[in-house]
Amino acid sequence: xxxxxxxxxxxxxxxxxxxxxxxxxxxxxxxxxxxxxxxxxxxxxxxxxxxxxxxxxxxxxxxxxxxxxxxxxxxxxxxxxxxxxxxxxxxxxxxxxxxxxxxxxxxxxxxxxxxxxxxxxxxxxxxxxxxxxxxxxxxxxxxxxxxxxxxxxxxxxxxxxxxxxxxxxxxxxxxxxxxxxxxxxxxxxxxxxxxxxxxxxxxxxxxxxxxxxxxxxxxxxxxxxxxxxxxxxxxxxxxxxxxxxxxxxxxxxxxxxxxxxxxxxxxxxxxxxxxxxxxxxxxxxxxxxxxxxxxxxxxxxxxxxxxxxxxxxxxxxxxxxxxxxxxxxxxxxxxxxxxxxxxxxxxxxxxxxxxxxxxxxxxxxxxxxxxxxxxxxxxxxxxxxx
Amino acid sequence: xxxxxxxxxxxxxxxxxxxxxxxxxxxxxxxxxxxxxxxxxxxxxxxxxxxxxxxxxxxxxxxxxxxxxxxxxxxxxxxxxxxxxxxxxxxxxxxxxxxxxxxxxxxxxxxxxxxxxxxxxxxxxxxxxxxxxxxxxxxxxxxxxxxxxxxxxxxxxxxxxxxxxxxxxxxxxxxxxxxxxxxxxxxxxxxxxxxxxxxxxxxxxxxxxxxxxxxxxxxxxxxxxxxxxxxxxxxxxxxxxxxxxxxxxxxxxxxxxxxxxxxxxxxxxxxxxxxxxxxxxxxxxxxxxxxxxxxxxxxxxxxxxxxxxxxxxxxxxxxxxxxxxxxxxxxxxxxxxxxxxxxxxxxxxxxxxxxxxxxxxxxxxxxxxxxxxxxxxxxxxxxxxxxxxxxxxxxxxxxxxxxxxxxxxxxxxxxxxxxxxxxxxxxxxxxxxxxxxxxxxxxxxxxxxxxxxxxxxxxxxxxxxxxxxxxxxxxxxxxxxxxxxxxxxxxxxxxxxx
Numbered sequence: 053x054x055x056x057x058x059x060x061x062x063x064x065x066x067x068x069x070x071x072x073x074x075x076x077x078x079x080x081x082x083x084x085x086x087x088x089x090x091x092x093x094x095x096x097x098x099x100x101x102x103x104x105x106x107x108x109x110x111x112x113x114x115x116x117x118x119x120x121x122x123x124x125x126x127x128x129x130x131x132x133x134x135x136x137x138x139x140x141x142x143x144x145x146x147x148x149x150x151x152x153x154x155x156x157x158x159x160x161x162x163x164x165x166x167x168x169x170x171x172x173x174x175x176x177x178x179x180x181x182x183x184x185x186x187x188x189x190x191x192x193x194x195x196x197x198x199x200x201x202x203x204x205x206x207x208x209x210x211x212x213x214x215x216x217x218x219x220x221x222x223x224x225x226x227x228x229x230x231x232x233x234x235x236x237x238x239x240x241x242x243x244x245x246x247x248x249x250x251x252x253x254x255x256x257x258x259x260x261x262x263x264x265x266x267x268x269x270x271x272x273x274x275x276x277x278x279x280x281x282x283x284x285x286x287x288x289x290x291x292x293x294x295x296x297x298x299x300x301x302x303x304x305x306x307x308x309x310x311x312x313x314x315x316x317x318x319x320x321x322x323x324x325x326x327x328x329x330x331x332x333x334x335x336x337x338x339x340x341x342x343x344x345x346x347x348x349x350x351x352x353x354x355x356x357x358x359x360x361x362x363x364x365x366x367x368x369x370x371x372x373x374x375x376x377x378x379x380x381x382x383x384x385x386x387x388x389x390x391x392x393x394x395x396x397x398x399x400x401x402x403x404x405x406x407x408x409x410x411x412x413x414x415x416x417x418x419x420x421x422x423x424x425x426x427x428x429x430x431x432x433x434x435x436x437x438x
Numbered sequence: 439x440x441x442x443x444x445x446x447x448x449x450x451x452x453x454x455x456x457x458x459x460x461x462x463x464x465x466x467x468x469x470x471x472x473x474x475x476x477x478x479x480x481x482x483x484x485x486x487x488x489x490x491x492x493x494x495x496x497x498x499x500x501x502x503x504x505x506x507x508x509x510x511x512x513x514x515x516x517x518x519x520x521x522x523x524x525x526x527x528x529x530x531x532x533x534x535x536x537x538x539x540x541x542x543x544x545x546x547x548x549x550x551x552x553x554x555x556x557x558x559x560x561x562x563x564x565x566x567x568x569x570x571x572x573x574x575x576x577x578x579x580x581x582x583x584x585x586x587x588x589x590x591x592x593x594x595x596x597x598x599x600x601x602x603x604x605x606x607x608x609x610x611x612x613x614x615x616x617x618x619x620x621x622x623x624x625x626x627x628x629x630x631x632x633x634x635x636x637x638x639x640x641x642x643x644x645x646x647x648x649x650x651x652x653x654x655x656x657x658x659x660x661x662x663x664x665x666x667x668x669x670x671x672x673x674x675x676x677x678x679x680x681x682x683x684x685x686x687x688x689x690x691x692x693x694x695x696x697x698x699x700x701x702x703x704x705x706x707x708x709x710x711x712x713x714x715x716x717x718x719x720x721x722x723x724x725x726x727x728x729x730x731x732x733x734x735x736x737x738x739x740x741x742x743x744x745x746x747x748x749x750x751x752x753x754x755x756x757x758x759x760x761x762x763x764x765x766x767x768x769x770x771x772x773x774x775x776x777x778x779x780x781x782x783x784x785x786x787x788x789x790x791x792x793x794x795x796x797x798x799x800x801x802x803x804x805x806x807x808x809x810x811x812x813x814x815x816x817x818x819x820x821x822x823x824x825x826x827x828x829x830x831x832x833x834x835x836x837x838x839x840x841x842x843x844x845x846x847x848x849x850x851x852x853x854x855x856x857x858x859x860x861x862x863x864x865x866x867x868x869x870x871x872x873x874x875x876x877x878x879x880x881x882x883x884x885x886x887x888x889x890x891x892x893x894x895x896x897x898x899x900x901x902x903x904x905x906x907x908x909x910x911x912x913x914x915x916x917x918x919x920x921x922x923x924x925x926x927x928x929x930x931x932x933x934x935x936x
Contacts, residue, residue, distance in 0.1 A: 071921070109796070109798065110693065111689040111692055111693050111797070111798065112796050112797055112798065112827075113692065114796070134693075134695060164637070164642070166637075170636060170637075171636070174610065174614055175636065175637060177642055177645055178610065178613075178614050187889060189921060191885050191889070192885065193883065193885045193886045193888075193889045194882070194883075194886050195886070195889070195890075197794075197862070197863045197881075198796075198861060199794045199795070199796060199826075199827055199861070199862050199863055199866075200607070200794075200826045200827065201602065201606065201607075201611070201794050201823070201826040201827065201828045201866040201867065202794055202863040202865070202866060203599065203600045203602075203611075203649050203865050203866065203867055203868070203869055203870075204863045204864045204865050204870060204874070204878075204881055204882075205870065205878065205881075205882065205886075205887075205890050205908065206646060206649065206650055206890045206893055206894075207600065207613060207645055207646060207648065207649045207650075208646075208889070208890065208893075210613065210642050210644075210645025210646060210648075211641055211642050211643065211645055211646045211893075213642060213645075214637075214638065214640075214641065214642050215641060215642075230697065231692070231694075231695035231696070231697060232695070233695075234695060254555050254556075257557060258554060258555075258557060258578075258579075258666055259666055260578075260666050260667070260668060260669045260734075260735065262668075262734065262735075282734075282738065283695075283738060283741055283742065284741075285737040285738060285740070285741040286734055286735050286737055286738030286741065288737065289735040289736070289737035289738065290735055293735070335635040335636065335637050335639070336635060337553075337556045337558075337634040337635060338555070338556050338557075339553075339555045339556050359636060362556075362635060362636050363636070363637075383633060383634055383635070384633075384635050385635065385639035387639075402639065402640055403639045403640070405639060405640050406629075406630075408627050408628070408629045409629050409630070409631065409640070409643070410640075412623075412629060412643060412896065412897070413640055413641045413643065415896035415897075416641060416643065416646070416893060416896045417641070418896070419889075419892035419893055419895060419896045419919075420889065420892070422919060422921060423921070
């Protein structure tokens with residue numbers, strides 16, 4: 053069953069009805085991430101009715117849209133004004149064999165996913181200024197605001213980003229937008245091993261070259277890439293800085309615009325890891341990504357680095373516990389993104405938290421959704437709703 | 439002052455000596471617990487000096503374990519606690535309560551670890567904002583958020599208030615620069631939120647804690663991101679014949695794709711006060727002054743300064759002066775950074791407001807503020823973080839004249855209502871505290887506020903931590919938790935059950 057509310061009042065009624073009838077609601081945007089998490093049955097709450105641009109004033113750096121607005125539409129809109137979503141929204145669609153661009157902004161925010169520029173430009177959560185939505189209590193409310201600088205009350209937008217639709221059905225989203233860089237230049241180093249690649253990326257990130265993104269594909273042959281963005285004279289000056297800085301590591305080679313786009317697109321779609329095996333997203337401190345690789349590559353894992361080594365994408369069909377142990381030992385955490393049903397039934401998608409934090413999370417979720425109307429069982433840690 | 443705080447708990451006050459003894463057992467030694475009336479007066483206010491209230495007791499723990507035990511004991515005994523960093527809050531966030539323990543974090547003053555490879559620093563919350571930069575600058579790094587009080591304000595306080603500064607349009611507020619905290623909940627439980635990774639493992643509880651004004655927990659350790667210092671920074675000083683033309687220049691700079699490191703505007707009264715105080719060389723024959731700072735590689739600064747100058751001239755700017763040395767750049771900023779004390783020289787007292795507005799409404803807001811000033815019989819000077827729309831009207835008054843403080847507060851309330859009316863907010867960086875608490879319903883509905891207060895209940899169900907701040911009405915958590923699902927006709931009847 054699918055509900056498709058088109059107004060906040062409709063949505064309140066839908067949530068209230070579900071609470072009364074003890075139904076579960078799964079908030080649905082572009083249907084690009086439904087295969088993440090445990091298989092479950094729930095009434096679908098299709099947010100496609102909240103699909104409109106509500107306010108956009110480029111000079112204010114603020115955009116307000118309905119949560120069901122497709123990412124592709126938003127990116128085209130802001131590009132038309134010479135702007136961008138600086139967190140470089142990450143689109144899960146292609147990972148699950150769905151077309152790119154179908155993801156909605158509500159889904160992107162609910163998943164809190166950011167692309168390669170997250171390293172320098174901040175995450176989805178850093179660009180979510182405000183929202184309107186209906187909580188699991190069936191009440192409409194707002195959090196944050198529609199200006200770029202605001203500390204009035206608790207920063208509820210932060211906790212909406214990455215909440216996976218377990219707190220609030222978002223109806224309206226206010227984003228910070230930024231000018232699109234005039235130029236972009238991708239420089240690569242060839243045939244570095246993971247340690248040398250991580251060291252080179254760390255050196256670049258710690259320099260005044262203001263690297264926008266840094267990634268490493270292990271190959272063979274391996275490619276280590278850093279991306280410079282900005283005004284022409286600045287990009288040129290920073291390229292010279294990097295040439296000097298990395299002279300001992302290797303010779304930097306500039307990619308053509310077409311090759312650069314293809315490279316970053318392959319990071320975005322994880323094309324090098326399209327091997328049908330379970331896919332993991334491992335967050336660590338940048339210097340510790342190598343430790344995760346060292347632990348799991350000998351067991352058959354395939355991987356790539358984004359975020360200068362702080363994000364390891366990995367396919368691995370061995371014991372999930374090994375991935376979680378390696379991530380934890382490296383000071384990080386691992387999320388299971390794509391896997392067969394059987395594995396998703398037994399392994400929580402999100403990295404289990406220490407007991408105290410898990411209890412606190414459960415209390416915060418209950419604050420927004422006391423009866424668990426949004427707890428579909430997708431994350432396998434659903435607290436007893438009663 | 440008309441501010442109402444929660445009623446004093448006489449039963450707690452009657453046990454003051456016993457409470458002091460219990461806390462001394464947890465935090466032994468000199469200066470662990472202060473109960474001497476004269477010594478308590480040191481803590482009677484924070485940066486919002488209009489409100490004063492000595493605390494019942496002050497406790498100055500040194501370790502996370504002591505913080506945990508103090509909170510656990512107070513939780514068990516129903517004793518309220520007000521956390522305090524350096525006490526520089528401009529909104530009364532650290533204002534003591536007469537029946538509460540003031541938990542001072544000043545002795546948590548160590549930089550614990552610096553990791554240049556992962557570009558982060560782990561510090562105790564009592565370390566000052568500037569001390570973080572001092573600890574890493576030899577290696578060419580700095581900590582980006584730079585509130586004006588950065589010499590004195592603590593990182594723990596920055597986390598509580600989500601502090602900004604003049605560079606936050608480009609580099610973000612505290613929340614964008616913190617990776618993790620160790621937090622002690624009111625019941626004494628110690629949790630770690632975030633860590634050294636860029637993304638959290640689960641719910642972004644760290645994002646909730648930053649800016650929560652000391653209501654959710656006591657921060658005992660902070661992991662911040664550090665950045666390489668830009669190669670150069672240069673500033674342009676630009677005078678405009680009207681506020682409108684200055685505002686248009688700001689919009690045009692951003693439309694040209696430029697996000698300056700800082701972009702500050704001052705109106706005529708602020709320019710004159712600052713110039714008389716600092717002699718920064720500001721032009722006095724202009725209605726608005728803009729300071730635009732560009733940073734990055736020198737090639738970038740040169741390029742962008744040319745663009746900004748051209749945009750300024752197209753908007754009718756008079757003189758444009760570009761800093762040619764670091765000394766000159768700092769001199770340009772000296773006037774702006776001294777704007778508050780400068781205004782303090784032309785007026786016995788001033789009251790600083792902190793609303794944010796959509797920038798396009800600036801000329802209208804300034805005009806209407808002038809009319810409000812006439813209504814209240816008070817003048818104001820304006821400094822403005824022009825890039826992000828954060829307005830700091832400084833209301834000039836004399837506290838020794840009967841009724842002037844009340845009029846200044848009424849004027850300030852009117853200004854903040856105006857900010858909300860035009861689509862802005864009550865506070866851009868100073869926090870709600872006690873100062874803007876009773877204005878919260880201007881911006882938020884009752885349901886909006888209740889959703890925030892339920893978060894408080896998730897962290898501190900007895901509401902013992904910093905009560906009386908941020909929220910105008912204290913609801914009991916049990917009452918907030920009740921569901922009132924409305925009935926009636928619905929478009930989605932008969933949902934299936936599972």
